[in-house]
Amino acid sequence: MLCLFVVCLLFPINFYFYDVHWSQALFNEDLELEGFIEGGEALCSINRNTKYKNICCCFVLCRRPPKLREISWLLFVFFSSDIEISRAQSPKAVDVLAKEIGLLTDEIEIYGQTKAKVRLSLLERLKDQPDGKYVLVAGITPTPLGEGKSTVTIGLVQALTAHLNINSFACLRQPSQGPTFGVKGGAAGGGYAQVIPMEEFNLHLTGDIHAITAANNLLAAAIDARILHENTQSDKALYNRLVPVVNGVREFSAIQLARLRRLGINKTDPGTLTEEEISKFARLDIDPSTITWQRVVDTNDRFLRKITVGQANTEKGFVRQAQFDIAVASEIMAILALTTSLQDMKERLGKMVVANDKKGEPVTAEDLGVTGALAVLMKDAIKPTLMQTLEGTPVFVHAGPFANIAHGNSSVLADKIALKLVGEKGFVVTEAGFGADIGMEKFFNIKCRASGLVPSVVVLVATVRALKMHGGGPNVTAGAPLKKEYTEENLQLVADGCCNLQKQIQITQLFGVPVVVALNVFKTDSPAEVDLVCEIAKQSGAFDAVPCNHWSAGGRGAVKLAQAVEKAANQKNSFKYLYNLELPIVEKIRIIAQKVYGAQDIELSPAAQSQVDRYTRQGFGNLPICMAKTHLSLSHQPERKGVPTGFILPISDVRASIGAGFIYPLVGTMSTMPGLPTRPCFYDIDLDPVTEQVKGLF
């Protein structure tokens, strides 16, 4: 091993590059070193541009095959960060990847060397192709550090395609730039299970979140400007400006004609409206206190959590209190994730309710005349972005709605396209935010309802660390060193904590889908701890339970998981939704609270009850429910770990995203704008102006 180390120092650049492949190539399925790849042959057909030519010179000096732990140690002497691992691998050109997966030249729009948007026309071309298997990666109730669902998702597709030669696609959420520069860092996976280039993934990507921001804020500006103009003009002046004479002709625009029809005014000549009709048409009469539409930025800007707008003299005193949310919390993001076509997206954008008028009736984006402009701003964002994993397998990155006030899942369109592309025997692996009680429940009840797709398998990600926390271990805090309970073997804590795993397995079974537990192994986990978790998981009804080492070993470290998932996908599947949409809103909330969270009952505040009554009256009662609840406990109290019981779930408020198509009850207060800490990630982020390389992203 010493010799190997010396070689690395002598040939650091070569070593950097080839090491990534070496780690993939050397392990057998038991993660012991098996041999070396000496030629230029890739592991599987999809990974064609992988190069190995200099690999031998590093290893001929080894006296014995190194063990996994030694290799990991060695690798991380050099690859100390995710971005260095990412950079050490040269991605294949995205047009090559597109060709490999069967896309036609005119079905992609290339963005630089490593990203491409895929056109929706593909769905029409492949409409008769049977779908592949549909796999959801969910997790147990996590620690604040996260348990590695994204790395499992990527490790699993790397294993399926680069090691088992089965077509697969990972469908991931696009991360917000806020956390990337704040505390959490990026979301491209990590270690040897990453999407590359990770800086492209984590930064602007193909501009979808920027498009959402632009659309969201245009609507916000339109609301306040309209209130101002209505407040400062007579009916007649307002009407004359809304329907002006242009080159001697006075006409309604298409969106104005649509509004007239909604108002029951069946006229098309602007000169023929009565005074009453003019007033009805020209005044939206928005009640400023009911505005629910907020402005957004894709930045962690805590000072925008509560603001007062309209204080310039030009706004004539119409000040009001408002807020900015982070862009991914926008309803438009939720729409992007749930829409099934351009036509559907446009309709959803128009239906978004932004406020009530003074009579209590909903005012929509369509009423403000802005639907077409929003659709124009979103016309490219609707196309999923194609990228690749570290092992060259295909990935779609598309949409990334918040997992509390929205449903926390990537897009329906990316999943649909990927299911066609992988073919009947292939696999599409997607991920749901937070624990299975939140992300997975919403995946089934909201996303699968929107798409009509039927999932084949759930992969439930667990870690020994999180299970120890549920078993009574000390607090786990981001930024603070882990207590010794988490770094030393402690079988009792693990055994006690498995109650949470068991409960999440049971939740999955409510939906009739087979579940495979993926134990994301850390270097501090003992073999006895790993065995114990897998045993309990299987006893609790999991189809299988498998330890995974994708973080340190790439796809090879997830081969057993892939095999288990493949078997589970062939099981009988009796997928069903948890509740009927026709039930009253309160009843649907109660079903989720009791059956999923284990609550004794729910309790609505008067405000929540009055909102429920309002939405029911407005005709929105039959939408699915999107619970906004902490992800750190099955209950509403983050400190209650394991499987809390006997609690009454308090519903403090109920809101609605009518365009996205769900009602969201708030369980406590939900922050929709993260903040920057004293020392944000950006202190370590830099750009080398000569090599143009990004440093310090993680």
Place this chain on the structure above:
Amino acid sequence: MLCLFVVCLLFPINFYFYDVHWSQALFNEDLELEGFIEGGEALCSINRNTKYKNICCCFVLCRRPPKLREISWLLFVFFSSDIEISRAQSPKAVDVLAKEIGLLTDEIEIYGQTKAKVRLSLLERLKDQPDGKYVLVAGITPTPLGEGKSTVTIGLVQALTAHLNINSFACLRQPSQGPTFGVKGGAAGGGYAQVIPMEEFNLHLTGDIHAITAANNLLAAAIDARILHENTQSDKALYNRLVPVVNGVREFSAIQLARLRRLGINKTDPGTLTEEEISKFARLDIDPSTITWQRVVDTNDRFLRKITVGQANTEKGFVRQAQFDIAVASEIMAILALTTSLQDMKERLGKMVVANDKKGEPVTAEDLGVTGALAVLMKDAIKPTLMQTLEGTPVFVHAGPFANIAHGNSSVLADKIALKLVGEKGFVVTEAGFGADIGMEKFFNIKCRASGLVPSVVVLVATVRALKMHGGGPNVTAGAPLKKEYTEENLQLVADGCCNLQKQIQITQLFGVPVVVALNVFKTDSPAEVDLVCEIAKQSGAFDAVPCNHWSAGGRGAVKLAQAVEKAANQKNSFKYLYNLELPIVEKIRIIAQKVYGAQDIELSPAAQSQVDRYTRQGFGNLPICMAKTHLSLSHQPERKGVPTGFILPISDVRASIGAGFIYPLVGTMSTMPGLPTRPCFYDIDLDPVTEQVKGLF
């Protein structure tokens, strides 16, 4: 003509498509119909993908060659808007264009079919290539409707390359989305002198403005968050968080080491700082009342002109008044326009002053530790975007800083790259915002200083409409119909208004560059009016004066202008700056006011004088001056048309963009956030969900 009309109805699709080319091909240089192109041969080598094959079937039915006005009328029966003209032309693939202009495959990054970013490495490859001729398009003092500088710029390159077979490049500013959805509409040119596809040009393009927004707002969030953290923590706690122990090791990051060096603390071990040094290092001690850094959105959102931030409980009462500007008013936009390399951009970003500390010393982005992150966010924005005109000639679109508080010119980098690409005999045509007194003055004194480039010719755009206004014609207002003075011949008004043209010619001559007047002809201009303007222009010292019909006739309508520009470029050129940078700030302002605007003198408010003193003391006294003045008059009073004299120019305040590298005196108040009117453009904008075509953009 009737027959032709009938054919159009029978074959609307073919006619739509080929009509565009027909209008280009049919005119001789006097804009009379000359003949038809019957084969598949394009007009010039660069326009290779133009197709004419079906053209004859439309014309064999004509009994006589139609006259220009008849053709225009016919065309606009079908092409009633800029976007329809744009859409009727199929742009060539951008990789074909890139090849035609001599770019190597690895020097471009393709974004979709019609846009590509160009890598800066090109400058190194072509460093020994002599530059082409450098042409600036400026204008007389405009009406609020604009006089067509962008269409002249595009018409001129279309004439040069597609009609005279001379290499050329247009370098344009990227428009803000605010006006696109507000009142003004897009900025891709118009009629038959456009950049296509105009919806790509006017919408997200390649995301540069979005990147600027992200970078600007990250810095804004960092300022407020830092003030909060400093206000709520002891020196020690602050230091422990800023320089934490990670995996047992405590280290300064690179940007923190740089700050230590600036503070004169030559230590690298965090454990060795004295208490005083810790305090000095950890506290930026920002005086909130001096913050000049504002948040931005690329939306016309008037309610953000003055706001109060920090009102949530989590911000502990540290509220303050702030504002949002439109994104293009950001200093980062000005930096993008003036930078010459990645290294230079990073340095400028770090030098941006965001506030003063409580001792009155400047606090920079570098002090906040965010320089690297800003550079990372801007790493792709620094590359110019390649597009094409309606006639297939190349265009760079890059940067679009405000023309009042910033310098209103597109990027130095795009110009530099284009000057290499066109070769010694080629032409690069760029445009300066507003009238020549503002945009051109800043082009010479700020942009040319930053680039070191020497302009060859100024094209000064005038219209009969604007000249009539300067001659005493009634008010011209956006949205209102034009008075009859503007639609009927009135030689006296024209003659009287030419004083403004004369003055702007004299301003150009201050800089020693030959000037060609381009009279942008409207259909209501009489031949006598056109002749009169050209005659007066030549008498006033213009090298030449030429009527242009590019809007209705494309490049063919600007051939005479192109020939005049070519001749002028071979004139002796004695380019010089207007003032020496070493002069005191007040003296530089006075020179601009007197020599350019014709003011008697200037008068600084006490606030302005104290800012001048502060900047001089802080060492920023030798920067160039960027005047923020109305563009609607040579004076500070928009209603004073023609050539006002005898006025004292009031300087209400003086500010600085240290990263961009200029001092900007405010002449009156400058709005940095437009608003939405009662009926914004977006009422007409729509997306066809089936064809994916955008409607209603202009």
